[in-house]
Amino acid sequence: MTDNHSSNVGIVIVSHSPLVARGAADMVHQMVGESVPLAWCGGNGAGGLGTDVAGIHEGIEKAWSTRGVAVLVDLGGAEMNTEMAIELLEASRRPMVTICNAAIVEGAVMAATEASIGSDLPTVVSAAEDAI
Amino acid sequence: MINPGTLLQTLAQVIRDNADELTDLDQAIGDGDHGVNMRRGFDAVAEMADELNALDPGSALQKAGMTLVMKVGGASGPLYGSLLMTGGKSLGSDPGVNDMAAALRSGIDAVCRRGKAEPGDKTMLDVLLPVSKTLEACVANGDDPAVTLAAVRQAGSQGLESTRDMLARKGRASFLGERSIGHLDPGARSAQLIIEAVCQALGAKP
Numbered sequence: 333m334t335d336n337h338s339s340n341v342g343i344v345i346v347s348h349s350p351l352v353a354r355g356a357a358d359m360v361h362q363m364v365g366e367s368v369p370l371a372w373c374g375g376n377g378a379g380g381l382g383t384d385v386a387g388i389h390e391g392i393e394k395a396w397s398t399r400g401v402a403v404l405v406d407l408g409g410a411e412m413n414t415e416m417a418i419e420l421l422e423a424s425r426r427p428m429v430t431i432c433n434a435a436i437v438e439g440a441v442m443a444a445t446e447a448s449i450g451s452d453l454p455t456v457v458s459a460a461e462d463a464i
Numbered sequence: 465m466i467n468p469g470t471l472l473q474t475l476a477q478v479i480r481d482n483a484d485e486l487t488d489l490d491q492a493i494g495d496g497d498h499g500v501n502m503r504r505g506f507d508a509v510a511e512m513a514d515e516l517n518a519l520d521p522g523s524a525l526q527k528a529g530m531t532l533v534m535k536v537g538g539a540s541g542p543l544y545g546s547l548l549m550t551g552g553k554s555l556g557s558d559p560g561v562n563d564m565a566a567a568l569r570s571g572i573d574a575v576c577r578r579g580k581a582e583p584g585d586k587t588m589l590d591v592l593l594p595v596s597k598t599l600e601a602c603v604a605n606g607d608d609p610a611v612t613l614a615a616v617r618q619a620g621s622q623g624l625e626s627t628r629d630m631l632a633r634k635g636r637a638s639f640l641g642e643r644s645i646g647h648l649d650p651g652a653r654s655a656q657l658i659i660e661a662v663c664q665a666l667g668a669k670p
Contacts, residue, residue, distance in 0.1 A: 413539075
C-alpha cells in the first residue's frame with residue numbers, strides 16, 4: 333500500500349463517525365475521481381463513534397503519495413489520534429503528513445480539488461484551511 | 465515492588481466501577497463517551513496483566529500506554545497513553561519515590577504537549593499538576609511514605625474539586641463556554657480515580 337507513487341498529494345478523512353468520513357470521501361471522489369489518492373476512516377474500531385489510531389495509520393498508508401498527505405479531522409480526539417498515527421510512521425515520512433485546521437467536508441473537497449491540479453502539500457493544506 | 469500488571473488490573477477495575485459516573489460527567493459537558501472509552505482501554509490493558517507483570521515497571525507502563533493509545537478511540541487514549549509511555553520511559557526498572565516523582569513530571573509534560581492545555585483549562589491536568597507538585601514537595605522534605613501518600617491523595621481530590629468552577633477551554637466542553645461552569649471535569653475525575661487507586665495500592669504494600 334505504500335508504493336502509491338501518485339504525482340498528487342493524498343487526502344485522508346478522519347471522523348468520529350464512519351458515515352461522515354465515508355460521505356465526505358464520496359463527495360471528494362465525485363469531484364476528483366481517481367486523480368487524488370484518497371482514504372477515509374471513522375469509528376473507534378469497536379463499532380462505536382470515535383477514532384482509531386491503527387485505522388488512521390492504515391488510511392495514511394493507503395493515501396500515501398511521495399508529494400505528501402493532507403489529513404482532515406473533525407473533533408479533538410480525531411486530531412490527537414491522527415497525531416499519534418503520524419508518530420507511528422518512520423521519522424523521515426512524518427513531515428510529509430499535515431493535519432489541516434479546517435472544516436472536514438468543505439476542507440476535504442477544497443484540498444482534493446487543489447491536489448488534483450498538482451499543487452504541493454502546503455498549497456493543498458492552505459486551500460483546506462481557507463475553505464470557510 | 466508492586467507488580468505493574470497487577471496494579472494496572474486494579475486501575476481497570478476502578479475505571480470499570482466508575483465508568484457510569486465518568487459517562488454521566490461527560491454527558492453533562494462533553495460527548496458522553498469518557499466512561500466507555502476509558503473502560504475499553506483499561507480492559508484491554510488488564511487483559512495483558514500477565515505479560516506486563518513479566519516486565520519491569522517502566523517497560524510495563526510504556527506497553528500499557530501504547531495499548532491505551534490504540535484502544536481508547538477518543539482523546540483520552542493519546543492523553544493517558546502519553547502519560548504512561550513518557551512516564552514509563554523515565555521510570556526505569558527499580559524506581560524509588562524520587563524516580564516516581566520524576567516520571568510523573570515527565571509524563572505530565574507529555575500530556576501538556578499532546579493536549580496543548582494549561583493549568584486552569586478544566587482538564588485532567590488540574591488534578592495531575594497539583595499531585596505532581598505535592599509529590600515533589602514531599603520528596604524534597606523527605607516525608608515518610610504514609611504522609612506523602614495522604615498529601616498526594618488530598619492534592620488529587622482538591623484538584624478535582626477545583627475543576628467545578630472552571631470555564632472549560634479544551635475539548636467539546638469548551639463549546640459550552642459559561643455553561644461548563646458548575647460541573648466537574650470528567651477527565652479530572654478519571655485522573656483523580658487513578659491517583660487514588662495508585663496511592664491505595666502503594667500504601668497497602670507490605
